[in-house]
Amino acid sequence: MYQYLYDLTGSGILSAFIVASFPLVNVLIVVVVGVYLERKVSAHMQDRLGPMRTGWHGSLQLIADFIKLLQKEDISSKDTDKFLFNLAPVLVFTAAFAAYATIPFSSKLIGSEAEVGIFYIIAISGIVVVSILMAGWSANNKYSLLGAMRSVAQIISYEIPTALVVLSIVMLTGTLSLGKMSEMQTAYFWNWNILGGAGFGFTKFLLIPFMVVGFIIIYISTLAETNRTPFDIPEAESELVAGYFTEYCGMKYAMFMLSEYGNMFAVSAIISILFFGGYQSPFGYFGNSLNAHWMIPYEQAFWFLLKSWIFILVQMWLRWTLPRLRVDQLMTVCWKYLIPYAILNLIIIGIISLL
Amino acid sequence: MQTENVMKQYLKNTWLGIWTVLVGMKITFKHLFVPAVTIQYPDVRLKLPERERNRLYVNMDDCIGCDQCSRACPVNCIDIETVKSIPGEDLGITSNGKKKALWVTTFTIDFAKCCYCQLCVFPCPTECIYMTDVFEFSEYERSNFLYKFSTLTDEESAQKKINLEKFQAEKEAQKAAAASKPAAPASSQEEKKSE
Numbered sequence: 343m344y345q346y347l348y349d350l351t352g353s354g355i356l357s358a359f360i361v362a363s364f365p366l367v368n369v370l371i372v373v374v375v376g377v378y379l380e381r382k383v384s385a386h387m388q389d390r391l392g393p394m395r396t397g398w399h400g401s402l403q404l405i406a407d408f409i410k411l412l413q414k415e416d417i418s419s420k421d422t423d424k425f426l427f428n429l430a431p432v433l434v435f436t437a438a439f440a441a442y443a444t445i446p447f448s449s450k451l452i453g454s455e456a457e458v459g460i461f462y463i464i465a466i467s468g469i470v471v472v473s474i475l476m477a478g479w480s481a482n483n484k485y486s487l488l489g490a491m492r493s494v495a496q497i498i499s500y501e502i503p504t505a506l507v508v509l510s511i512v513m514l515t516g517t518l519s520l521g522k523m524s525e526m527q528t529a530y531f532w533n534w535n536i537l538g539g540a541g542f543g544f545t546k547f548l549l550i551p552f553m554v555v556g557f558i559i560i561y562i563s564t565l566a567e568t569n570r571t572p573f574d575i576p577e578a579e580s581e582l583v584a585g586y587f588t589e590y591c592g593m594k595y596a597m598f599m600l601s602e603y604g605n606m607f608a609v610s611a612i613i614s615i616l617f618f619g620g621y622q623s624p625f626g627y628f629g630n631s632l633n634a635h636w637m638i639p640y641e642q643a644f645w646f647l648l649k650s651w652i653f654i655l656v657q658m659w660l661r662w663t664l665p666r667l668r669v670d671q672l673m674t675v676c677w678k679y680l681i682p683y684a685i686l687n688l689i690i691i692g693i694i695s696l697l
Numbered sequence: 698m699q700t701e702n703v704m705k706q707y708l709k710n711t712w713l714g715i716w717t718v719l720v721g722m723k724i725t726f727k728h729l730f731v732p733a734v735t736i737q738y739p740d741v742r743l744k745l746p747e748r749e750r751n752r753l754y755v756n757m758d759d760c761i762g763c764d765q766c767s768r769a770c771p772v773n774c775i776d777i778e779t780v781k782s783i784p785g786e787d788l789g790i791t792s793n794g795k796k797k798a799l800w801v802t803t804f805t806i807d808f809a810k811c812c813y814c815q816l817c818v819f820p821c822p823t824e825c826i827y828m829t830d831v832f833e834f835s836e837y838e839r840s841n842f843l844y845k846f847s848t849l850t851d852e853e854s855a856q857k858k859i860n861l862e863k864f865q866a867e868k869e870a871q872k873a874a875a876a877s878k879p880a881a882p883a884s885s886q887e888e889k890k891s892e
Binding site for chain 1: 710711714715718721722724725726728729731732733734735737
């Protein structure tokens with residue numbers, strides 16, 4: 343994509359901007375549709391209707407909310423550290439958006455085909471931790487600081503099982519590049535990593551249960567990394583009055599919301615790339631059968647978005663199923679259950695992939 | 698032996714963790730397809746109960762100005778003033794056949810005070826004050842809660858007062874004339890006048 347635009351326009355900066363605008367537009371769409379769906383899904387799970395009065399079935403609700411947020415006064419209390427306070431929402435969105443650089447939306451639309459794709463994403467998501475602590479500290483509010491500290495403790499802890507599961511996939515596929523990982527799971531759904539990868543034979547069937555375990559572990563831990571229920575104690579409304587962004591309002595608050603939904607999509611995309619073939623179709627392409635090869639990248643983008651949205655919906659489903667975990671339970675789940683299982687899983691997958 | 702039990706408990710916890718989440722997810726998924734219980738209030742309304750108590754209404758055609766509702770009111774929110782009619786004025790008949798004898802110049806209910814106890818409804822001899830099914834009448838100004846039910850305009854009620862005074866004055870004059878004819882003692886006449 344970048345190469346094509348570079349050939350077309352001859353300007354590296356312009357083509358880089360155009361390529362980067364695709365994930366940005368995607369993030370904005372995810373926020374608009376995600377917030378609407380979140381409300382609707384939660385409402386229908388609780389036998390309610392959700393927003394109904396703005397537009398058809400409340401479909402313009404988010405636009406109304408956005409206008410409201412834009413109109414709000416930008417308040418910051420007297421004792422805040424102004425510089426950090428203003429920097430934190432920008433940084434949190436930057437970190438969330440930077441993760442999209444190496445996510446392949448289709449075989450033709452990858453921001454950067456860096457060889458260290460997944461490693462880069464794990465590294466860049468560390469910036470989120472810094473900006474959350476920044477937000478909590480600079481607000482000069484005990485609830486914010488408590489929320490920020492809990493959030494940091496949680497995100498750092500849950501990065502370990504995530505990284506361990508990612509490591510097991512990396513051992514199996516032998517690459518860190520997300521584009522190559524997706525390419526390896528091509529053709530049909532039985533080549534997906536959750537069903538043992540592209541190889542065929544005895545090891546493939548041996549791998550399946552361990553892949554499922556790995557998928558469950560990474561799903562739980564990424565749920566915690568995006569601060570969503572049942573791991574939403576950093577921003578628990580009823581206990582910490584929204585945690586680290588208590589003092590934020592207006593557009594700065596909207597930036598946190600934006601990055602939360604951006605993170606949700608990024609995490610779902612990574613899971614779908616690692617285990618469910620990324621942008622690969624589960625049963626061949628129409629472009630191939632119709633002999634119209636230009637269609638394939640579009641189909642791939644469709645499959646990629648579909649898979650990611652399914653995981654986002656499951657995240658919402660879980661959010662409205664489970665109650666919030668207590669802080670000690672949160673740490674127990676991570677250190678006593680997920681990490682031992684992830685290490686065991688890593689070792690077993692390593693042995694099987696050597697076979 | 699000890700470690701074996703701990704291990705068993707650990708595996709059991711893991712299994713329970715996954716299993717209970719799945720059970721919960723099954724329940725929420727089922728509820729996704731249960732029709733919502735929400736009633737979209739301003740568009741769809743529940744049927745109110747038969748004996749609901751909401752805003753009062755006074756049918757002034759039937760009101761005889763007997764003041765019984767006002768006296769029954771525990772919070773004194775009903776304000777009634779009446780003027781006697783003079784002979785020759787036809788005030789009409791109430792729906793249950795009673796002849797009206799009083800002009801109701803003021804009939805004001807202050808709904809900011811009203812406690813919706815319905816005690817004013819039962820004493821009414823003509824059943825002209827009753828509860829309606831209107832319960833949405835919030836206002837920005839407290840003075841807007843003063844509901845004036847009297848059908849007479851201010852000029853009309855002033856006119857009625859003047860009419861009555863005139864009539865009473867005439868009557869007094871007639872009485873005085875009648876009294877002076879039989880040549881009563883002057884002292885008693887003066888006393889009566891002062892009364």
